[in-house]
Amino acid sequence: MDVARNEEELMHRRKHLIRSSWGAVQLGLDVQATKVFYDHLIEQYPTVRPLFKDDMTMQYKKLYYAVSLAVDCLDKLDELVPVLQNLGRAHAGFGTVRAHYGAAAECFIWTLKTYILAEMPGPDMTNWLVEVAEAWEWALTLIGSVMADAGDEAIEERRQRTLVQQETSTKQFELS
Numbered sequence: 001m002d003v004a005r006n007e008e009e010l011m012h013r014r015k016h017l018i019r020s021s022w023g024a025v026q027l028g029l030d031v032q033a034t035k036v037f038y039d040h041l042i043e044q045y046p047t048v049r050p051l052f053k054d055d056m057t058m059q060y061k062k063l064y065y066a067v068s069l070a071v072d073c074l075d076k077l078d079e080l081v082p083v084l085q086n087l088g089r090a091h092a093g094f095g096t097v098r099a100h101y102g103a104a105a106e107c108f109i110w111t112l113k114t115y116i117l118a119e120m121p122g123p124d125m126t127n128w129l130v131e132v133a134e135a136w137e138w139a140l141t142l143i144g145s146v147m148a149d150a151g152d153e154a155i156e157e158r159r160q161r162t163l164v165q166q167e168t169s170t171k172q173f174e175l176s
C-alpha cells in the first residue's frame with residue numbers, strides 16, 4: 001500500500017516538475033529552446049546533422065509543439081502513446097535509431113538546466129534542478145522507448161513485406 005502511495009506521489013511530483021520547468025521555458029526562451037537544443041545536439045553528435053534539412057527553422061517549431069503536447073498529455077498517456085507511436089514509425093523512415101533518443105534526452109536536459117540556471121540563479125536552484133532533470137529523464141526515456149519500439153516494429157514489418165514480395169516474384173519467375 002505504502003509502496004503504491006510512494007509511487008503515486010513520485011509520479012505526481014515528476015509531472016509537476018516537468019510542467020513547471022517547461023512552463024518557465026515557454027515563458028522565456030519559447031521556440032528558441034528547441035534551437036538551443038538542436039545546436040547542442042549537433043555539436044555533441046555531428047553525425048545526426050545529415051538527417052535534417054539544411055534549413056531547420058520548421059523543425060524547431062515542430063519539436064517545440066510536440067514537447068508541449070507531450071507535457072499537456074502527462075495525465076492522458078492513453079492519448080499520447082498512439083501519437084508517439086506514429087511519430088516513432090515516421091522517425092524510422094527519417095533514419096532515427098534507438099541510440100539517438102538517448103543522445104536527444106541528454107541534450108534536451110542540458111538545454112533545460114543551462115537555461116534555467118542562467119535565468120533563475122539562486123542557492124535553491126541546484127537541488128530543484130537535480131529533481132527536474134530526474135523527472136525529464138523519466139519522461140524522455142518513456143517517450144524514446146515508445147517511439148523506438150514503434151520504429152523497430154515498422155522496420156521489421158517493412159523487412160517482412162520485402163521478403164514476401166521477393167518470394168512472390170521468385171515463384172512467378174519459376175512458374176513462367
Ligand code: HEM
Binds near residue numbers: 062096101104
Ligand atoms: C523526444 C523525441 C522526439 C520528438 C517528440 C520528435 C518530434 C519530431 C516531430 C514532431 C517531427 C516532425 C514530423 C513531421 O513533420 O511529420 C520530427 C521530425 C524529425 N525528427 Fe524528431 N523527434 C524526437 C526525437 C528525434 C531524434 C532522437 C532524432 C534523431 C537524432 C530525430 C530526428 C528527426 C528528423 C530527421 C526529422 C525529420 C526532419 C525533416 O523533415 O527535416 N527526432 N521530430
